[in-house]
Amino acid sequence: MAELTQTSPSLCCCRKSLPVSGGRCVGDSTLPSAGPWPGAPPCPLVDVASASNFRCFQLRHFHLDLQLNFAAKEMTGWLVLDLVPVEPGISTLILDSHPSLLIHSIDCKIPGDEPEEPASLTYRVDPFTDYGSSLIISLPAGTVKPSRLIQITVRYTTTDGPAIWWLDSELTCGQSCPLVFTQGHSVCNRSFFPCFDTPAVKSTYTAAVRFSMEFPVPSYLVALVAGELQHVDIGPRSRVWAEPCLLSCAVKKLGGSVERWLGVAEDLFGEYLWGRCDIVFLPPSFPIVAMENPCLTFIIASILESSEFLLIDVIHEIAHGWFGNAVTNATWEEMWLSEGLATYAQRRITTEAYGEAFTCLETVVRLDALHRQLRLLGDSNPVSKLQVKFEPGVNPSTLMNLFTYEKGFCFVSYLSELSGDVRRFDSFLKDYISEFKFQSVVAQDLIAYFLRYFPELQDAAVPQREGLEFERWLSGCGPPPFEPDLSAGGALIGPVQELCDLWRSANPPDQQALATFDLSVWSTFQVVLFLDRMLDHSPLPHEVIASLSASYSSLFDSLNAEIQIRWLQMVVRNTFYPDLPRVRAFLHKHTSRMYTVPLYEDLVAGVMKCVAVEIFYQTQRRLHPNLRRTLQLILFPSSSAPTNQNSPIPPIVAGSSPSGSPLQAPATTATASAAGTTAAMALRDVNVSA
Structure with a gap:
């Protein structure tokens, strides 16, 4: 039985510690929260995708110690949670879990108390949804007190859960060694380790593979990859990891670009907070294109074929370092707070690095896709809302769609338009990150801060401007009420539309007319x-x-x-x-x-x-x-x-x-x-x- 028992080398490291947020959520209904516009009531924070009682505890830190068994496709080890109860009378701890986790034992220790031996705890696992279960742990009577640290240790084994992807060697790019990676977004990491699986809770963590995340993150951003991976440094704070057969191609494609993009982003939005910005390229089995795991972005190797798509994907994940990772949506019903802002930030970075025309062209491709989706779904379909409400039991991943990205982007672009100057809005976003870094927020927090930052807009009642009401943006179905001006991309977009018109107007078009369009030099x-x-006009005449x-x-x-x-x-x-x-x-x-x-x-x-x-x-x-x-x-x-x-x-x-x-x-x-x-x-x- 082949088993990975040695300590793996660290894939990334953080350079400095920052204060832990302690799981505080800005939009928590237990805290004062200004409405997004005058007179609006506070928005209570409810995460229907989590079975946990996360509001009863402050999660200060957690530690993972796991042994990987590639032959059995299992991880076995333990999880240690450093918890502080926030109210008296708490008798149970409820964690998000998954039927694929085999719980072996759970114990509790009060640091500094006698006896030093931990107390064994009773527990049960109850059904929750088709994507998880609840792990209900009975806490020792009389020892759990507000503001008093307790350590809970859960020993367990993973099996076939949605977060963990085991690849046999023939499914890797090099086809010589097996590989495993995890993918936690949105609510999959409860099958990796028991946790408060909600973006409202952030904490630091450590792992036995000599990795230390010294910055507070939500559970979905915890990730692991192990296999035959090598690395090359491509900048002072970035390196590329890949299988040996891919490494030279990945390094050639990225070169020194990552440091350049980081520099542009820092000029716009402030200091990059995560120390390292490494990238690992994963085999084609990676189920999505990219994932913004802090310090180590996961990207599918297939995208290396297209330099422009690779550029956009990496810059988008870099943007998440500010929008999504540093400041996170507190519930999955407001995923646009991460994706819409990250998409806007991505386009600000590409505008500064590659010009407005390139950014406008990429934006047109995406907005075309948004309107294509709207034509199919209809303007009244509720999935087109920015704030999508869903019932308990609905997997948040099923509501991840283009509207989260592109309608969210359009709303942020509208806020930028209201500010009167894109540079002024850059300053707002920089201060927004400084105000809310390492916290989880709701839309009320963003909008209230925006109106405090630009008081003249609140005085002018812009949140109630007819047809562009903020409430309509957030809760209304259909297309974005506003789209940014993309005319700066006309030199790149115009010839494309002219060629489309030519093919649609003739049957088939004249070859001499076609000769003026050389697609070999197009981007x-x-x-x-x-x-x-x-494709929108297919089927076409034969x-x-x-x-x-x-x-x-x-x-x-x-x-x-x-x-x-x-x-x-x-x-x-x-x-x-x-x-x-x-x-x-x-x-x-x-x-x-x-x-x-x-x-x-x-x-x-x-x-x-x-x-x-x-x-x-x-x-x-x-x-x-x-x-x-x-x-x-x-x-x-x-x-x-x-x-x-x-x-x-x-x-x-x-x-x-x-x-x-x-x-x-x-x-x-x-x-x-x-x-x-x-x-x-x-x-x-x-x-x-x-």
């Missing part, structure tokens, strides 16, 4: 925008798709996967058999969710299902079991294909993170339980990536 985002807009193929398919073969997948979606949606070998070759090469699911969805929706089944059986051994199950459900929806709690079929997502940066391809279902509606949506209808 990736220009070609992506062209293909996305042509003569048009044949002419498109003759004009561009050979060029697309030499370009990156972000371009290729869109062209191949056009091939499939238009049932263009001459280019079907390209679809086969692509699906044999690419085994990541973001590049397989869209094409399988399209193949099954048309007359090519038999082709999809054939390719699946030829490639399934190279697919991660979770992706294999997802594709089985697409190909054989009426069969009883086994489901796995390690792989819920992902919801509608905004192309990179959680996250991560806006998540890529895995998109199938959006749910708004509170409104009693479920809107099924395939990625083929959204054309969203990264």
Whole structure:
């Protein structure tokens, strides 16, 4: 039995300590909270996605000590929680857990008290939702007192939970050693370790792999990766980690850019608070594109093909260092507070680093996707709200969608417009981070601080401005009431629209007219925008798709996967058999969710299902079991294909993170339980990536 028993080298380290927030949430209803506009009542903090009694304790710190067993695909060890009760009479501790965790024992110790031996505690595990359970621990009578530190130790073993992804060697890029990583967003880390699994609670932590997180973070930002990884320093505070076969490519792609982007971000938003800004590239089985784990960002290696998408994804995760990690949404119902602000910050960074035209082009691609989603869902669908209310039992990940990113971005852009000057708004964001760093907030906190910062706007009653009311922004369905002016991107966007118009106005267009458009010198985002807009008009007349193929398919073969997948979606949606070998070759090469699911969805929706089944059986051994199950459900929806709690079929997502940066391809279902509606949506209808 192969077992990893030695201490692993630290993947990142923090350079200085900062005061612990102690789990304080700014929007906590036990604290005074100004409403977002005059007369508005405080917003009580309720996290229906957590079974824990986190409001009864201050979590000062926790420590993980785990042994990894690659042969058994288990982690065994213990968790130590440093807790301070905040009120008298607390007799139980309730932690978020998961049926995949095997609890061996739980004990309690009062530091400095006699006897020194810890007391064994009784506990039980109760059902909570389909994504977790509650671990209810009876605390010793008479010893739990307000403001008195207690240490709870939980010994446990992980099994097949949604946070932990074990990869056999053949599923890694180098195919020589196994690898394991964790993915905690949004509520998966309760299957990694028992915790207060809510973004409202932040604490420091340490781990036995010689890692120390000296800054308070919520549970979903705790992550682990172990395998045959090597690193190269690419800056004074950043290094790249990857399997040996990927390392040189990753270093070449990033070079010294990370330090440059960090410098631009610091000029805009203040000091980078996390010390290290390292990046690890993970195999194609990584279920999303990127995740902003503090000090060590996780990114799927597949994105290395596209320099522009890689740039956007890394900058988005860097932006989370301020928006999402330093200041966090207190509940998952207001995820836009992390993703909308991070998207705005990402675009401020790219504007400063690469110019306004580039940023406008990337923004148009994303806003096109937002309106594409709205056309499918309808303007009255509740998932288009920024503040999406959901009932207990609804997995927050199912409500992660483009609106979180792009409608949130538009609201932040509107606030910037109200401030009168983008530089003035930069200063506001810098001070906002300074005011709320290492805390969790609700929308009331952001808006109240904004109105205090710009009192003239409050005096002018801008929160109630007709058609642009703040309440409408937060609670209203439909498109953003305001979108920023993107005319600065006209030199890049204009030719794309002209070419689209040319292909749609003629049948097929004149070759001499086409010769004025040289796609070989276009940027990736220009070609992506062209293909996305042509996809919107598919199916096309046979003569048009044949002419498109003759004009561009050979060029697309030499370009990156972000371009290729869109062209191949056009091939499939238009049932263009001459280019079907390209679809086969692509699906044999690419085994990541973001590049397989869209094409399988399209193949099954048309007359090519038999082709999809054939390719699946030829490639399934190279697919991660979770992706294999997802594709089985697409190909054989009426069969009883086994489901796995390690792989819920992902919801509608905004192309990179959680996250991560806006998540890529895995998109199938959006749910708004509170409104009693479920809107099924395939990625083929959204054309969203990264």
